[in-house]
Amino acid sequence: MxxxxxxxxxxxxxxxxxxxxxxxxxxxxxxxxxxxxxxxxxxxxxxxxxxATKEDIVVGKLGFVAEEMLQALRDRPADEPVWESLRRIFDLLVPHVDAPGKREVADPMQRIVFTTPALLASYLEKLHVMGDAAETAIRDRAQAAGKPYSDDDPTPRALVAGAFGCLLAAQKAWLAGGAKQSFAEAIDQAMATIGPR
Amino acid sequence: MxxxxxxxxxxxxxxxxxxxxxxxxxxxxxxxxxxxxxxxxxxxxxxxxxxATKEDIVVGKLGFVAEEMLQALRDRPADEPVWESLRRIFDLLVPHVDAPGKREVADPMQRIVFTTPALLASYLEKLHVMGDAAETAIRDRAQAAGKPYSDDDPTPRALVAGAFGCLLAAQKAWLAGGAKQSFAEAIDQAMATIGPR
DNA sequence: GCCGAACTTGTCACTGACTGTCAATTAGTG
DNA sequence: CACTAATTGACAGTCAGTGACAAGTTCGGC
Structure with missing residues (x-):
């Protein structure tokens, strides 16, 4: 750079x-x-x-973190269960949400994101786009591992969508529930309630 | 009315x-x-x-359908597995997506939603808000059935988020994959790949 | 058929996010 | 130091969305 x-x-x-x-x-x-x-x-x-936009001032950073997470996903062992890989890359997001030291601003800001329609929409859209890329990464690595998904198999997309849903659930629960647990624990808990069949 | x-x-x-x-x-x-x-x-x-907004001209209808779906959710038997209840209420959305007869406009319009950031964001935000209401409904009925979730249990939210993720996955897969299968089948398929533990 | 309250409509003026353009300035490069 | 490329502010303009108001329109009660 x-x-x-x-x-x-x-x-x-x-x-x-x-x-x-x-x-x-x-x-x-x-x-x-x-x-x-x-x-x-x-x-x-x-x-x-x-x-580019006013919303981007708030959620723009997520774009960079997303890049890191996607790279991390590509670096994971190809034979690791997808659900586990996704759980692991979420760790890269944790310090940005459960920000050490500067909760003073980050915390109320997150509440603002969840209560301002325009910001929430923007946030969800970014996550969705990241989800698209994650799906591609997962298909690629399954291909590389010799067990490709068929093109019309919705499994990778459903796994990603489910995992991201858990991530969101965890963030909301964590924000709502005071600091009784760490964000990482909240993710663990959410991702334990559902999973691949 | x-x-x-x-x-x-x-x-x-x-x-x-x-x-x-x-x-x-x-x-x-x-x-x-x-x-x-x-x-x-x-x-x-x-x-x-x-x-209220330009986006609402496209996604506004979803608000009404959401109301119906939520009512349907509240009408489901309290002892039905949550995953199954969610699958069932998605049936109310099906005719609006896999629109009988007027695919001519509905189909390209959906593609536009998924490719226009502002519309996609708005769509996702509406689904998210519906998810919030669905979570409440699920907690209420668990309460009524005598097995309430604890307040900080992320399970209901994770289930809802996961199911909605599958719904989205199904819609994208269905849009991408021509008309090889019905939208309802796509939902079944997506919701079979993940589920409650 | 008439009337007033309630609702709808168009017009106008305004805010605020965003964009294109251009000329002036600034900052890296050899 | 000179040259080129990037950065900046100023300005004018587009488009979404809002508030206010005056001119219809509708509808139930008489």
């Missing part, structure tokens, strides 16, 4: 942090892009050069 | 049909609300009196 890309990410992070502070303070919808731009001291136009 | 409500739905249907014709013809994003308004011969302002 070149220097350009690095400074770009720095600015992105700065915008995101300032914006999320405002979102938590005043509410997501009540905060305009102009407010955010003023807070970081740049023009509104430039904010959109770092984030 | 009063007369006013009935005429209201009639107008909604008229707008939705005209709009979807345009969406299929010219593309969703390339079609403006002004275009739709002109097509049905009313002011743009009035279109928004029938649909």
């Amino acid at each position: 070149g220097l350009r890309e690095r400074t770009r990410r720095t600015v992105q992070k700065e915008i995101a942090e300032a914006a999320q502070r405002l979102f938590v303070e005043r509410g997501y919808e009540a905060t305009t892009i102009d407010d955010v731009a003023a807070e970081v001291g740049m023009s509104p136009r430039s904010v959109f050069r770092y984030f | 009063g007369l006013r409500e009935r005429t209201r739905r009639t107008v909604q249907k008229e707008i939705a049909e005209a709009a979807q014709r345009l969406f299929v013809e010219r593309g969703y994003e390339a079609t403006t609300i002004d275009d739709v308004a002109a097509e049905v011969g009313m002011s743009p302002r009035s279109v928004f009196r029938y649909f």
Whole structure:
């Protein structure tokens, strides 16, 4: 990654942090892009050069994490049960949700995501797209392992959708239930209630 | 349902049909609300009196179907396995997806939903909200049957999330795979690959 | 058939997210 | 230091969506 890309990410992070502070303070919808731009001291136009949409300021980071998770999925042993592989790559998401130290902002921000239709929609859509990629990865590795799924077999997609559903269930349960357990434990618990047949 | 409500739905249907014709013809994003308004011969302002958002013109119908499905869920025997109950209420959605007769418009429209980020996001969000309500219904009936889930038990949410994931998987598989099987069969197949433990 | 309350409609003015363009500035490269 | 490429702000414009209001329209009670 070149220097350009690095400074770009720095600015992105700065915008995101300032914006999320405002979102938590005043509410997501009540905060305009102009407010955010003023807070970081740049023009509104430039904010959109770092984030395609207002929602992206909040959920954009997920795109990067998704990349890591997909790579991790491809790196898993080809003969590992799919359900187990998915559980393992979710570990990469954990520190971003159950953020060590900075729960102060991350926690209320997540609540905002789940209570703001536009943000929730955006979040779900990102997860869905990641799910598509995960399905492909799973089909590829089954192919490589010599036991390919037939093209019209919905199994890989159903497994991914089920696992992601559990992930979401775990996140909501974890957010609702105070800090009685870690997010990782919540995922374990959710993914134990259903699974491949 | 009063007369006013009935005429209201009639107008909604008229707008939705005209709009979807345009969406299929010219593309969703390339079609403006002004275009739709002109097509049905009313002011743009009035279109928004029938649909809260542009996306709602496409996915709004799902809200009504969701109501029916939730009622059906509450009407299911309290001792039926949850997975089975969910499978059964999905039957109410089937005729709206695998629409008898009017595949001409419904089919390409569904493809548009899955390929237009804003629409997909909106669709997923609606399903998610329905999932919330379904979770409540399931907890209620377990309570009524004398075996309540504990408040922090993620099982009901995970079951719902998993089942809805399968539904989505089935829909995508069905859309992709031509008409080799019925949508109902696709759901059966997806929901057979995973399930409660 | 008439009337007032309730509902619907179009118009207008406005906000806010986003985009294209261009000229000025800034920052890496040789 | 000079050159090229990327970054920026300013500006004008599109489109979705909202609030307010005045002009119809509908409908039950008389």
